[in-house]
Amino acid sequence: MDYKFASRLGNLQASAIREIFKYASDPEVIFFAAGNPSVEAFPKDEIKNITNDILTQNPVKALQYGNSEGYISLRNSIKNVILNKEDIVKENDDIIIMSGAQQGIEISCKVLCNKEDIVVCENPSFVGSLNSFKSYGVNLLGITLEHDGICLEELEEALKNNKNIKMIYLIPNFQNPTGFTMSLEKRKAVLELAKKYNVMILEDNPYGDLRFKGNHIPSIKSMDTEGRVIYCGSFSKILSPGLRVGYIVADKDFLQKVVICKQCSDVHTSMLSQLICNEFLQRVDYQKHISKLQQIYKNKSDLMLRELNDKLSDKIEYSKPEGGLFIWCTLPDNIPMDDFCKKAVQEKKVAVVPGKAFLPQDNLSTQSFRINYSTPTDEEIIKGVSLLKELLEEYNI
Amino acid sequence: MDYKFASRLGNLQASAIREIFKYASDPEVIFFAAGNPSVEAFPKDEIKNITNDILTQNPVKALQYGNSEGYISLRNSIKNVILNKEDIVKENDDIIIMSGAQQGIEISCKVLCNKEDIVVCENPSFVGSLNSFKSYGVNLLGITLEHDGICLEELEEALKNNKNIKMIYLIPNFQNPTGFTMSLEKRKAVLELAKKYNVMILEDNPYGDLRFKGNHIPSIKSMDTEGRVIYCGSFSKILSPGLRVGYIVADKDFLQKVVICKQCSDVHTSMLSQLICNEFLQRVDYQKHISKLQQIYKNKSDLMLRELNDKLSDKIEYSKPEGGLFIWCTLPDNIPMDDFCKKAVQEKKVAVVPGKAFLPQDNLSTQSFRINYSTPTDEEIIKGVSLLKELLEEYNI
Numbered sequence A, B: 001m002d003y004k005f006a007s008r009l010g011n012l013q014a015s016a017i018r019e020i021f022k023y024a025s026d027p028e029v030i031f032f033a034a035g036n037p038s039v040e041a042f043p044k045d046e047i048k049n050i051t052n053d054i055l056t057q058n059p060v061k062a063l064q065y066g067n068s069e070g071y072i073s074l075r076n077s078i079k080n081v082i083l084n085k086e087d088i089v090k091e092n093d094d095i096i097i098m099s100g101a102q103q104g105i106e107i108s109c110k111v112l113c114n115k116e117d118i119v120v121c122e123n124p125s126f127v128g129s130l131n132s133f134k135s136y137g138v139n140l141l142g143i144t145l146e147h148d149g150i151c152l153e154e155l156e157e158a159l160k161n162n163k164n165i166k167m168i169y170l171i172p173n174f175q176n177p178t179g180f181t182m183s184l185e186k187r188k189a190v191l192e193l194a195k196k197y198n199v200m201i202l203e204d205n206p207y208g209d210l211r212f213k214g215n216h217i218p219s220i221k222s223m224d225t226e227g228r229v230i231y232c233g234s235f236s237k238i239l240s241p242g243l244r245v246g247y248i249v250a251d252k253d254f255l256q257k258v259v260i261c262k263q264c265s266d267v268h269t270s271m272l273s274q275l276i277c278n279e280f281l282q283r284v285d286y287q288k289h290i291s292k293l294q295q296i297y298k299n300k301s302d303l304m305l306r307e308l309n310d311k312l313s314d315k316i317e318y319s320k321p322e323g324g325l326f327i328w329c330t331l332p333d334n335i336p337m338d339d340f341c342k343k344a345v346q347e348k349k350v351a352v353v354p355g356k357a358f359l360p361q362d363n364l365s366t367q368s369f370r371i372n373y374s375t376p377t378d379e380e381i382i383k384g385v386s387l388l389k390e391l392l393e394e395y396n397i
Helices: A016-021 A044-057 A059-063 A072-082 A101-112 A127-134 A152-161 A184-196 A252-266 A271-283 A286-312 A337-346 A378-394 B016-021 B044-057 B059-063 B072-082 B101-112 B127-134 B152-161 B184-196 B252-266 B271-283 B286-312 B337-346 B378-394
Strands: A093-098 A118-123 A139-146 A165-170 A200-204 A229-234 A246-251 A326-330 A368-372 B093-098 B118-123 B139-146 B165-170 B200-204 B229-234 B246-251 B326-330 B368-372
Touching: A044 A059, A044 A271, A044 B044, A044 B059, A059 A271, A059 B044, A072 A093, A072 A271, A093 A101, A093 A252, A101 A127, A101 A165, A101 A200, A101 A229, A101 A246, A101 A252, A101 B252, A118 A127, A118 A152, A127 A139, A127 B252, A139 A152, A152 A165, A152 A184, A165 A184, A184 A200, A246 A252, A252 B101, A252 B127, A252 B252, A271 B271, A286 A326, A286 A378, A337 A368, A337 A378, B044 B059, B044 B271, B059 B271, B072 B093, B072 B271, B093 B101, B093 B252, B101 B127, B101 B165, B101 B200, B101 B229, B101 B246, B101 B252, B118 B127, B118 B152, B127 B139, B139 B152, B152 B165, B152 B184, B165 B184, B184 B200, B246 B252, B286 B326, B286 B378, B337 B368, B337 B378
Parallel strands: A118 A139, A118 A165, A165 A200, A200 A229, B118 B139, B118 B165, B165 B200, B200 B229
Antiparallel strands: A093 A246, A229 A246, A326 A368, B093 B246, B229 B246, B326 B368
16 A cells, blocks of 8 residues: 655654664674663662562552553652752652653653754754654754753854744763763753743753763753753663663643653553562662662773773774763764774674764764663673774775 | 643643542542453463563563564564464564554554544544544544444545545444444445545454454454554453553554654563563463453453343443443433533442543533443442442432
8 A cells, every 4th residue: 555654754764773773683793883781780680579579469550550640659769769869850840650761752742842843952862862853743953062062152043043942852961872961061051041042951861870980960950940841761771771661850730741642652651660660769779779880881981991092092083971871983084984884884793873873954964973882791892992993994094 | 831832732631531530549439430451350370470480581681672663572472372363464564562552543643644634433432542643633533333333324424525534443342432343244344435535444452352242253454455454452451451562463564654653652662561471472371361351251241231231221221242341321311421420429439431531522422421340349330330320310210
């Protein structure tokens, strides 16, 4: 049949990341292209014991329908255990459980944006979110991302010149794909600009607890006094992405619409997953757990940065993240980035993500690619960087 | 803050069912308003054992990211174990895992319908689906639902007079809320009409395996030769709704778009949930399991119908479903339905769902309400029907 699809899907392509993931199952390929938590980071035994207890003591709760807002004990645990370091959940706010932060991001767009509205984002930014926005026919406007966060001048220029900007989408901590972290000054300034031009901020913080260097910087949401910031968090990087549990913190008036859309989307998030996350927060020493993860990612990041420094520092530029999972590498202008990434996977068997996957607009270009240190083993990190060095040397620069 | 919400949400209200669910936690209230599987129907021990095995043998698979199409073994098991009685998965078709059939329904609409397009549905129909459609700014057109399915004359009239109808949404087996089942003749005729007027059919079949009386009637999808029918199935009524696992069967060209939207929505369905469903289908004798469920629901349905017959048959009309979870009761014209339902819960402590919750358009009305026999205990069924009788007698009819 010749299907007539809705026009909102016009801009939506299968992402370039999917192309690369075809190589994920090839055992010969060193996979620097993922965003998966390290296998060592899963508290496998705790989850097994917790799950067994839930299905022994409270099976019907785990198997029966739940409500769309999410399991009330989990919502409280998130507030008391994960979000207790900052004033994130304000008096008029609430926490709603989402099937991953991804769902919070998609539904925020669904609730706020009409077709042809504009979402401002960092350039580059997380492709999953960009595709969510595009799936509602929204136009994206990318603002240059500097080492300390979004370029303020460019942002204000955009806000001044475009009346139908509805929200600014930001990943302030250890951004995907760059690993950059937004400075406190810029966080304050962006919030002021959002007020001045009356737009919302969608703050996506999946990696915030994975800081292994430097000092904590307050979230934008913690500075919000009027319900202008929507905050999305996730269990994917701190416990398990496979369980698909995230959450959204926002003003109750806003969340009322979110809950209706959530109900339309999947009724509620897996109750078993929610009960596991809740029991985990109840039973373990969360700070100790997080410290363990930070150590794992620090070791892996240190190793990859050492290898990059030893083997590639004269040839490429790369970010030095203080947390998260990603390093952003930039090739010299005379090496065609796409060609390099293709040869990396096809000839050297090292998969990296070409930077174009993260561009919010078709008319932008980049010399960068993303690599990840959480998924590969230490041996793979060492060998993979050597192979990238080999490939670079073949370009005779 | 004064939020400006997207215009697509204009028609979307918190559903009347949510109002009733406020009473769900009141232990004094007999709850005929749910659509929950019976607590006895959960294979609790099997699920516990299966889950423990998964988290012992294959924890990383359950906890790590999966792909958006769903776990390949589960997709195969659904085809071989659940859908093997009929020719549902055609040569050009595939099966994609959804976070409940609800997600399949929502995404089908997202993929096909522009704002102001029309979705034709049965009147009355399942409020969760109707809200999904509305959440894309789609207009609903309800067609009278007769005891043997949608009214064909009215349907053809609608198809003839409205150029922007994109799909016909149907629940052919033990429909929610009525319990009605569409005849074979009507299934064939609807497919012919869909061909003639070139619209898609969305066939929602969550209750199909819960037939406890009468003979199986082939699905519309099994008669489809051109990829015109999208088929949604679910584990919610045959295993557990809390796990949030459903699936969609459709032509591969169509599913390509579904997968992109699924990725935007929640990346993938809970891997742990998917692995549990798969292991369940692998290990148990599915036909035996289904027979057990059918017996549970037959007993409960028989009991409720006997009580209705003994106590209310001279006062109200009610459907006699051959499967599923619901009975549709119709009051005489001189009793105001809304008032009756309100008094039922407030004065008699029996919660039923007022029929208006299931109306696709605001300008429609109904004298009916929905009751459910799967959730209440046998004692509650007997007492609840007696209380409804008491209330009816107070109207002096």
